[in-house]
Amino acid sequence: MGQTYVYGIQCLTQVRLVDNPYFTPQKDLIQIMIDMEDNIFKDNSTGYMDYKDYYATLGINKSSSADEIKKAFRKLAVKYHPDRNPDDKPAEERFKEISEAYEVLSDPEKRKKYDQFGQYWKQAGQSTWPGGGANVDMGNFDFSQYGNFEEFINELLGKFSTPGGGRTGNYGYGNQGTGYSGYSGGYGNQTPAPNREATLKLTFSEAFRGVQKRLNLGNEIIDVRIPAGAKNGSRIRVKGKGGNSPYSQNRGDLYLNVELTPHNFFAFEDDNLVCEVPISPDEAVLGSTIDVPTPDGMVTVKVPPGIRSGQCLRLRGKGWVNQKKGRGDQLVKIIIDTPQHITDTERNYYEKIRDSRSYQPRQHLQTISL
Numbered sequence: 405m406g407q408t409y410v411y412g413i414q415c416l417t418q419v420r421l422v423d424n425p426y427f428t429p430q431k432d433l434i435q436i437m438i439d440m441e442d443n444i445f446k447d448n449s450t451g452y453m454d455y456k457d458y459y460a461t462l463g464i465n466k467s468s469s470a471d472e473i474k475k476a477f478r479k480l481a482v483k484y485h486p487d488r489n490p491d492d493k494p495a496e497e498r499f500k501e502i503s504e505a506y507e508v509l510s511d512p513e514k515r516k517k518y519d520q521f522g523q524y525w526k527q528a529g530q531s532t533w534p535g536g537g538a539n540v541d542m543g544n545f546d547f548s549q550y551g552n553f554e555e556f557i558n559e560l561l562g563k564f565s566t567p568g569g570g571r572t573g574n575y576g577y578g579n580q581g582t583g584y585s586g587y588s589g590g591y592g593n594q595t596p597a598p599n600r601e602a603t604l605k606l607t608f609s610e611a612f613r614g615v616q617k618r619l620n621l622g623n624e625i626i627d628v629r630i631p632a633g634a635k636n637g638s639r640i641r642v643k644g645k646g647g648n649s650p651y652s653q654n655r656g657d658l659y660l661n662v663e664l665t666p667h668n669f670f671a672f673e674d675d676n677l678v679c680e681v682p683i684s685p686d687e688a689v690l691g692s693t694i695d696v697p698t699p700d701g702m703v704t705v706k707v708p709p710g711i712r713s714g715q716c717l718r719l720r721g722k723g724w725v726n727q728k729k730g731r732g733d734q735l736v737k738i739i740i741d742t743p744q745h746i747t748d749t750e751r752n753y754y755e756k757i758r759d760s761r762s763y764q765p766r767q768h769l770q771t772i773s774l
Contacts, residue, residue, distance in 0.1 A: 458505035458518065466519065470510070477506040486596065496596075597649035597656035604660040606634060608667040612699055612725060621645065621658070628660070633725030635672065638662040669697060675732030676723045678716075682741035683707060696736055698722045705736060713740040 459466055462476040480502045482488070489495035508514045517526075604617065614632035618625060628642055639659050646656025670677045681696055691709035695702050698719060705717055716735045723732025746754070 456501075456504070458509050461501050461505040462509065470512075473506065473509050477502060477510070481506075597652075597654050598647035599656040599659060600646045601659045601661060603663055604630070604640070605663045605665065606630065607665050608670065611635065611662065611664055630660075630662075631727060633727055634662045634664075635724070636662060636664045670699075672724065673735065675726045675729065676735055677732065678735045678737060680737045680739050682739045683711075685740060685742065688712070688738075688740045696734075698734055699724075707738065711738055713738060 459468070462473065462480065464472055464476050468476070481499070484495045484499040484502065486492075486496055486499060489499075508518050602619070604619075606615065610630070611634040612632060614630055614634075616627055616629050618627050626642070626645060628640070630640060634640070639661055642658040642660065644655050645658035648655055669679055671679070677699070679697070681694065683692060683694065687694070687707060688711055689709065691711070692707045694705055694707055696705045696719070700722065703719065703722070705719070707717070714737065716737050719734040719736060721731050722734035725731055743750075
């Protein structure tokens, strides 16, 4: 007689029906399950197989009405829904548990079986397992469809196995008929369809104005509208264009991570755009009117007399697009550009200014000492 572990529970395997005191023609399937739990599933180190108390999962009692069950489920589903808890594995597992509990308790027939048979409610009324390939008369139960004891155990645990060419099938959370699909609505298929991610490169102009992009996903080509105002690191969700679910026809979502091509003039500061504009020394002293590029085209800007290098002029509403807050501002940073090459006439003028100026830029340094 061999031993194996199924879901962490030590079970006896390769037991012939005629030698097994827990399988007698006088016992029905439910009694067999009770005997198995009392005599086979018990292990000194692991204890009994975990029992899923669906009422405790939803925080209700067995006398709760259908409306109370629905109310409890909605409250927990909102709290633990994956859309509200991205990348949170404990919340995802909790969501699966409450969805499974609601699936059973919201169905009057399933709830009745669960109340009567507990963790073996799914097997109530089903046919299961022979010993050594023989048909055994057990009333309404026909066990000839199972090849061995392990297949029978796996079936009770909701998992099909294939030793010796036995039955095969999916296991895990399947579509239980409540319309749930991949966390996008409903609560039947509790295994989400996988999402996919891709990098989307945009020019500054495309990101500022918005653009429609044609994307090749390998097995299909789709057109995606990119809204105005995307930035580096922006994530754009394309619903239903992710991976396929192994349990249904549902698909996950596609997430596009935006990557902007750097601009040679504009830079970001939150929702503001920053640029540097050079002016001449005489413009800085006397003031001037200059033309400045903006995302909307050239605008005329007045430079006040006496402006210093590094000071900024603010152009309101000329910054980056924010879909919620509106546009930011454009900050024009003034840079006084000293000429490297001048004419003789210009030199004469600068010399005259030097000889006659009253402004002493380093006068305050005379008072500095250690």
